[in-house]
Amino acid sequence: MAAQEFIKGTIKTLVLKLLSEKRKMYGYEISSKVKELSNEEIQLTYGALYPILYKMESEGLLSAESELVDNRARKYYSLTKKGNEMAKVKVSELEQFIDTVKGILLAPKRSFEIWGR
Amino acid sequence: MAAQEFIKGTIKTLVLKLLSEKRKMYGYEISSKVKELSNEEIQLTYGALYPILYKMESEGLLSAESELVDNRARKYYSLTKKGNEMAKVKVSELEQFIDTVKGILLAPKRSFEIWGR
DNA sequence: TATGTATATTTAATTTTCTTATATATATAA
DNA sequence: TTATATATATAAGAAAATTAAATATACATA
Numbered sequence: 001m002a003a004q005e006f007i008k009g010t011i012k013t014l015v016l017k018l019l020s021e022k023r024k025m026y027g028y029e030i031s032s033k034v035k036e037l038s039n040e041e042i043q044l045t046y047g048a049l050y051p052i053l054y055k056m057e058s059e060g061l062l063s064a065e066s067e068l069v070d071n072r073a074r075k076y077y078s079l080t081k082k083g084n085e086m087a088k089v090k091v092s093e094l095e096q097f098i099d100t101v102k103g104i105l106l107a108p109k110r111s112f113e114i115w116g117r
Numbered sequence: 118m119a120a121q122e123f124i125k126g127t128i129k130t131l132v133l134k135l136l137s138e139k140r141k142m143y144g145y146e147i148s149s150k151v152k153e154l155s156n157e158e159i160q161l162t163y164g165a166l167y168p169i170l171y172k173m174e175s176e177g178l179l180s181a182e183s184e185l186v187d188n189r190a191r192k193y194y195s196l197t198k199k200g201n202e203m204a205k206v207k208v209s210e211l212e213q214f215i216d217t218v219k220g221i222l223l224a225p226k227r228s229f230e231i232w233g234r
Numbered sequence: 235t236a237t238g239t240a241t242a243t244t245t246a247a248t249t250t251t252c253t254t255a256t257a258t259a260t261a262t263a264a
Numbered sequence: 265t266t267a268t269a270t271a272t273a274t275a276a277g278a279a280a281a282t283t284a285a286a287t288a289t290a291c292a293t294a
Contacts, residue, residue, distance in 0.1 A: 002210040003217065008251080008281065009125035010218065017222055028242050037224070038217045048281050050244065072242060072289055093119040095222055098215050100120065100155045101127065105134055105212055107154070125251070125280080145271050165252050167273065189260055189271060241290075249282070254275100261270075 003041045011044060011052055013094045016079070016087035019062070024076040027053055053077055061086050120158045128161060128169055130211045133196070133204035136179070141193040144170055170194055178203055 018030055025033070031044040056062045061083035066075050079087060135147055142150070148161040173179045178200035184191050196204060 003214045004282090006126045006130075006211055006214040009123045011281090013123075014218075014221065026242075032241095034221070037221050041214070041217050045282070046243075047245080047283065051280090054244095070241090070290070074242070091222055094123060094218070097120045097123040097158070098219055098222075100158050101131075101211070102215055104131060104151070104154050105208055105215075121253090128252090143271075149270095162253070163272075164254070164274080168251090171273095187261070187270090191271065235294100237292100237294080239290100239292085242288085244286080245284100246286105247282100247284085249280100251278100251280075253278075255277100256275085257273080259271085262268085264265100264267080 003038065004043065007042055007044075010094060011048060012056065013090040014042075014044070015049075015052065015056065016061070016083065017091050019077065019079045020084065020087040020091070024065075024078045026074045026076050028074075030077075056083070120155065121160065124159060124161075127211060128165060129173065130207040131159075131161070132166075132169065132173065133178070133200065134208050136194065136196045137201065137204040137208070141182075141195045143191045143193050145191075147194075173200070 014034055015030060018033055019025055027046065027050055031046065031049055034042050034044050053062065053064075057064050057077070060080055062077045063080050064075055064077050066073060068074070131151055132147060135150055136142055144163065144167055148163065148166055151159050151161050170179065170181075174181055174194070177197055179194045180197050182193050182195075184193060
């Protein structure tokens with residue numbers, strides 16, 4: 001998946017976004033959801049995702065509660081108030097970044113008048 | 118600059134894009150151009166940029182030629198044939214990634230019917 | 235019953251990537 | 265002569281992600 005190269009730096013923001021849409025989610029679910037929403041393009045690997053979830057919890061952005069579902073352990077995460085505010089900020093920053101990069105990528109051939117000479 | 122967080126993984130593609138628009142550019146120029154095109158939002162630091170340029174050269178994506186301009190040394194980089202092909206691939210991949218992420222970020226509140234209950 | 239697949243989390247070792255800092259050198263304006 | 269801009273190089277360290285392995289349950293199927 002080519003997307004894996006570009007995902008770097010955006011995982012935290014994607015987690016914040018998904019959790020701002022759903023009251024609580026667990027790690028495996030977050031990874032599956034991103035995979036689904038991206039048409040299998042983006043795969044949040046567990047080795048990256050879980051440590052990020054712990055870090056966000058330690059930063060006070062997420063709260064966690066363990067549950068036993070079908071006899072299997074699940075750890076649900078929810079946004080704290082701070083996490084909710086951070087979600088707005090980070091999502092907006094990522095949107096702006098995306099628009100900026102898109103502007104660079106899709107711009108009309110800026111310099112062709114110069115180097116076409 | 119918030120963009121610094123998201124730039125990870127995209128620098129190489131931005132370099133390929135700029136060099137596909139202009140026959141030759143030098144490191145300082147690439148950094149300045151990205152800064153300008155992004156309205157000062159994206160700053161390609163030299164500590165990141167120069168090693169990437171060397172790596173791309175060693176991978177056969179770029180060719181380099183040193184020049185003395187105004188008695189100051191400059192190292193111009195150009196896309197090789199391989200670099201030109203890679204530029205098309207990477208730019209297209211980044212565009213797709215961006216659309217995918219934008220789809221996740223801007224989607225209508227998918228789950229509000231669920232967690233609003 | 236054994237085997238494989240899906241679900242679910244944890245974490246260590248390694249690698250990749252970027253930041254920060256420093257060094258060097260010239261040109262130019264104040 | 266001091267500061268700012270131009271221009272490259274590179275080392276040390278931090279941050280982030282990959283890869284891999286371990287653990288455990290549920291369920292379908294051969």
